[in-house]
Amino acid sequence: MTYGSPALRRAVLLANQRIPLAKLAQLTWGNVSGIDREAGLYVIKPSGVAYDDLTEDDLVPVDLATGKVLDGDLRPSVDSESHRAFYLAWPSIGGVTHTHSTNAVAFAQADLDIPVLGTTHADTFDGPVPVTRGLTPEECATDYELNTGRVIVERIGDDEAAAGMPAALVANHGPFTWGATPMKSVENGIILEAVAEMAIKTLALNPAATTPQHLQERHFKRKHGPGAYYGNPPK
Numbered sequence: 001m002t003y004g005s006p007a008l009r010r011a012v013l014l015a016n017q018r019i020p021l022a023k024l025a026q027l028t029w030g031n032v033s034g035i036d037r038e039a040g041l042y043v044i045k046p047s048g049v050a051y052d053d054l055t056e057d058d059l060v061p062v063d064l065a066t067g068k069v070l071d072g073d074l075r076p077s078v079d080s081e082s083h084r085a086f087y088l089a090w091p092s093i094g095g096v097t098h099t100h101s102t103n104a105v106a107f108a109q110a111d112l113d114i115p116v117l118g119t120t121h122a123d124t125f126d127g128p129v130p131v132t133r134g135l136t137p138e139e140c141a142t143d144y145e146l147n148t149g150r151v152i153v154e155r156i157g158d159d160e161a162a163a164g165m166p167a168a169l170v171a172n173h174g175p176f177t178w179g180a181t182p183m184k185s186v187e188n189g190i191i192l193e194a195v196a197e198m199a200i201k202t203l204a205l206n207p208a209a210t211t212p213q214h215l216q217e218r219h220f221k222r223k224h225g226p227g228a229y230y231g232n233p234p235k
């Protein structure tokens, strides 16, 4: 029995192959998954496999409820449990991406939210892209990857909030992004890296740079619809 439809496997393969094309990761420092909620599973990039060598058959099917591998000899990405935490928390998402893209990781390592410094950011993210709290020693010692996902869910909030803020930075680690499809989650990773680089350059030119709230909201609602959620969960 093959777990995960050919269409899902194709979508997840193409999304993973977009990571090196968009220069979001060195080596295999990134992974994408996609979910089939009816089947109660998601498929994810296998751990350590080069993007160039990746095939649809290599993708690892994982049981959503238990996190157990359903078939095959390859290990799922080490971040599988983080992906699973998002699928369990947010029913609307269909894909998750994790990368180590340089500028987003710089903000995660600096323990800084990515501020809204222009409409490029506001078009996609409804406020500053948050950095999470650090994991406690206990959270690091047990269920590390699941707890990594949990601190993001804790910081972002419910399904509606996750739609308005499809990204977060894990403190001292790096970005996770999500979306309605696997490819959308990668595209949100591409946008995140772009606005992180723009923010670093903007703040280097003018440390006092800001964007008026009314302009931020206009652009976010223009992109997401007038009724779209706006207002990143308060710290």
Ligand SMILES: O=C(CO)[C@@H](O)[C@H](O)COP(=O)(O)O
Pocket: 028, 029, 030, 031, 045, 046, 047, 048, 049, 076, 077, 078, 079, 098
């Ligand atoms: O976050 C990390 C390591 O810090 C991971 O994303 C790895 O960089 C990729 O691991 P695999 O997906 O190959 O297991």
